[in-house]
Amino acid sequence: MPRPPRNDMPRQEPEIRAHNFLEVAMGYSEETAVIEASRCLLCKKPQCVTGCPVEVDIPGFISLVKEGKFIEAARHIKKTNALPAVCGRVCPQEDQCEKLCVLGKKEEPVAIGRLERFVADYESKFGEIKIPEIPPQTGFKIAVVGSGPSGLTVAGDLAQSGHEVHIFEALHKPGGVLVYGIPEFRLPKTIVAREVDYIQKLGVKLNTSFVIGKTLTVDELFEEDGFHAVFLGNGAGLPYFLGVPGENLNNVYSANEFLTRSNLMKAYDFPNYDTPIKIGKKVAIFGGGNVAMDSARTALRLGADEVYIVYRRSKQELPARAEEIENAEEEGIIFKFLTNPLKILGNDDGYVVGIQCQQMQLGEPDASGRRRPMPVKDSEFIIDIDLVVVAIGQGANPLVASTTTNLETNKWGYIVADEETGATSRPGVYAGGDIVTGAATVILAMGAGRKAAKAINNYLKTLK
């Protein structure tokens, strides 16, 4: 029997989903999942696993899907990945597991991410929540700063080792970027809440609205509160701006602010929720990464007539996932490639009315290996715009590092941590995720959390 082609996931139609915040992709049916799983060759030496930062046993879980054992498949993944419903949705599988899938050489790779998502959703719908047996308490207390992907992973792992784990989250809801950054239409918040709930069921204590560096410092966690180790997973969290004139005009947002208002504060449902957000008619997003796509698609759903992605390189260089670019294009987002914003124009009341741009062309490759955009002479033009979102990345928020003694940071302010263990310059303090690497992916942060949890366990043994 010939192998079936890779199965698409049903999605909301573009013209419908462009006006709602419901999840775009709707997931496999049981039948489709089994057919997709049957495409897997179950390689003896699976390449896909080497592409996964947390080394999920991919053939192992897929063979369970083949047999229709969906709940068992989900639990099999959970041995190495506590957040499969999240990873199945937001991991860049095309650059990781699926990129290395042997099938991908001649045809399309197995849809590993879609299968992961399917089994995780299936388990939450039909399976009982199974709490693994926790060993007796060790008496060690560990503080985890930040409740994003790295923090949740560390907390879950260390709780399962029998330690007393406390998460400290600055915002009022746990989940970090999964809650304030990634929109509902890509990652429903009920899924994040479910994962956080699971971590709490493992015994992790959660303190929200608690700012380490302000309410308490890392030094105080050790000296006054008797913590034995601290993991810093507080994220990057300092928005970059372009530095062009007009950036402080009204209706110019950082992507962080725009997405936080909409996602965390639910401003898309103003005035039922108190936090307002400006609805642009003609919106420009500066940048070309996943955050730029999220911002553009959020602006559209809020009610914009036209949304532009303004990017100074060409389509080939867009850092966003192919899937998100495709989704954005289908929904009618307009891409302005090779366009460099020079100035944001405002009216007398201080609101944005347009952007002045310059046409670019690609020159020789730069340090990043991408072709450097060069301005085209006398090519300046104006686009009428009434709302701008700056989504060009972020740097290290100094709030934690600057209030912790003996903690080394690099010249950009990121915390210096060992790649294999997360160990920092200060004994007992470990770090991982975006505050170490700069803005990266959910799964890389989780991988760092996994390694740090192992290292913290080893460190605690030396204290006995």
Add this chain to the structure above:
Amino acid sequence: MSRILSKERLSENVVKLEMDAPLIARKAKAGQFIIIRIDENGERIPLTIADSNSETGILTIIFQEVGKSTFQLGKKKAGEELADLVGPLGTQSEIENYGTVICVGGGIGIAPIYPITKALKAIGNNVIGIIGARCKNLLFWEDKMREVTDELIVTTDDGSYARKALVTEPLKELMESRKIDRIVAIGPAIMMKFVSLTTKPYNIPTIVSLNTIMVDATGMCGACRCSVDGKTKFACVDGPEFDGHKVDWDEVLKRSQMYREEEKIALKRFERGEA
């Protein structure tokens, strides 16, 4: 969650709440602020800390009812809880012995100027206070301010109490007649702008505290950005206090108006009892 221990109405629209917040009260320094969120649908609003007591764990906040959230907060009673109370945030005031300092509090700004005035007095400054409000009804804490100043001047815009003047008038007279080493002014942005313009010709360092729009208030979103000396700063982590002579006041004033329309919608709905 944070419990309201007591509530007192200081004037028609000015309310004082004492909050049970031992961790924050222990850390709070003059000049810092907190974020509160009333309930699950609430917005995050920054309020400057009016007083704190590390022994009792009581944190005092004072606010004026101006929009939906503050009117809603004004209806809360002792014993009720707020969903969130976060802090202390922002940098603390620079408190040194400068010599003679004038502390200016305008309207609701009297609340945050109080702990700064108290600290400046305690460290040995000769402290002159100027407090003012639009009318008598909006004045409060005259007695408390008198306790922590060597002299206190009280003004109202309409003359309904004490001297009929804007705070800038006695301020100018003092600068004309004595050697003043430093000025700290907190109040509505428009007042801080005019205080800064008044003190500029005398070249006396003038510190202001910006109460900008904020969301996370930990440096993550940039809603609070302002231009100081031509550079963009985040009021939540770089401030809230800045050199008043270097602040781009027109930008501050325009940014403070960004959600004027939405604020009206929310307040109307609240007054109709729909939220």
